[in-house]
Amino acid sequence: MAEFIAYLIAGLATGAIYALAAIGFTLVWQTSQTINFAQGEFVMLPAILILAMVGFLGAPFWLATVLGIALFVLLFGWGFKIVIVDPMIRHGVLPLAIATMALAIIMKEGAKDGFSAEAQNFPSFLPVQTISLGGVSISLQHIAIILVACAAIGGLQWFVTRTKTGRQMQAAAQNPNVALVLGIPVARMVMLTFLINAGLAALASVLISPIYLAKFSNGEVIGLFAFIAAIVGGFNQVRGALAGGLIVGVIDSLAAAYISTSYRLAVPLVLLVIIILVKPEGLFGRKEERRV
């Protein structure tokens, strides 16, 4: 039992990161009705930018973190919307989806060529000690990741459902034309959504990079698992992304422990197929209808 709990906590920690990234899928989906295939790279890049700030500017790590996250949010929140989403969305969702695929490659190769092809150490802001509770060794880092990620997601959920701006964001996402008629600044709300997405991705990057190491290729795995998490939880619900992330993280951990490391990637994919067949809107998603 102690062993199972240890796997569970490790899975929840990884799942919390997937959830942060999965929320990005839901946010972009809600505002642009498209999939950001660069979402994994959005989690990979902030850590690289922070290390670049340390390396090239000689900034202390905390300052580099602040600057790196700010730069990332500017470039891949504001910039992503202005440079990629706005010009592409006019031509439909497919060109935008393809543009995000291209962006993923550019971000990955840019990080490789512009910074390093090798993995880099990324310091942790969180404690790395373990505590023993009822015979179970628990990593404080894992607990802290779960708490920080859940707090961020909870805060987002509160913001979206309990504040005026949040409700305006929801209205803008659900029906931009009506929202505009009601006097909601839709463009500003959409921009805010992209900034939040970039901020959450940066948070995920800072949390996961001490464990995965900062490397240009990290986005591949994170992006795939976050995508699965978003579908499993429900592409149009923040709470769905949270649940999906945690479920996928736990399943991945248990698969590695009790099935095989070699097949661990296949297990969440099997779950994905089951969800698509049985409940295509996801466990917590709501059904959407479109007029064509």
Next chain:
Amino acid sequence: MKNSVLAAAFAALSVVSPALAQEKIKLINVVELSGAGATAGTNWKNGIDLAVADINAKGGILGRQIEIIHYDTQTNPGNTRAAVQRAIDEGTYAVLGPVFSGPIGASMQIAQRAEIAQIVGGEAAGLTKQGNPYIFRTSLSQSAAMPKIATYLQNGVKAKTVAVVWVNNDFGKGGRDSILPELEKRGIKVVADVSTEQGQADFAADAIKVKNANADAVFVYLNEEESARFLTAAKQQGINKPMVGETTLLGAKVIQLAGAAAEGVKGHVGLSIDAPVPAFQEFGKKFQQRFNAISDHNGLKGYMAVHMVKWATEKQKKFDKKGLADTLRGARITPKDEPGIMIETKIETNGDIDRESFLAEVVAGKQVIKETLPMINP
């Protein structure tokens, strides 16, 4: 008239600079500069660049400067095969690299068919058991290293039970298959046999498995980045049993990446800039000066690979591709004959090498050599 002036100018230039009068000798390095092998490959490449710069500064090989070209395999066996073929088509004198055993295994027949020496950084035992007379290692094979590790686990660590963590690629499988019988011979029981994947990012489940096995020691046989990730996960799970590895686990990059999690790691290293060999230490300083990075064993291997080419070419006194392989096979190169080889190196007829090696431990973020082990068949 114009042509005769040009010819005269060229002749004059040749007298002033004999090196320019001869064509450069082309060496192509096919190596992992991205993907899972980027750390190992980058060190290997840098070691080669350093060797080429040193040799060219001293007049080259038989008066000819070396032109070095690097092709990135992206740690992909298919890309490696294509790159080796391209290197041969482009007239490389010898193929250098790659470092990862899987891509070596996938590409070595191409160099063999072309009868060109391929000098590689791989350690998988199987590479030199295929009767390929054109493959040459720069590091000890697993068959040579694992008995040393098993003896160390028995006598140094006093382990009766061991958890084995290995990467599921040619390198890892070869290492696992080599260590298990050695452990069995010494009465050491394997209580956990944990397979992991190349490029794996999350090692939490593996670390929990190892912890619950409660072995006296953990033998870790992963590539560099995965080693660092596993050590970090092991620290997160509070594993306090001795972590023992072979070369990669104690590498400079692993120590840098894993930080405090690498503290106390022990094991066997074939090559190290911290070894009590002045030439190694001198190399380490030069490497750091040029690349602002600490060389791991792959840097030393890359440096030695080029000097193996230089020694054999000067020995045969000509640039003969097949002759290069023939000269290397069964050779014994001493630092007196070729200072760039740095340590006496015996090349077996199957391409394996034999030389002194070291037992080391990570202390205060540095690899500290504890003991020098002799050659297996001096």
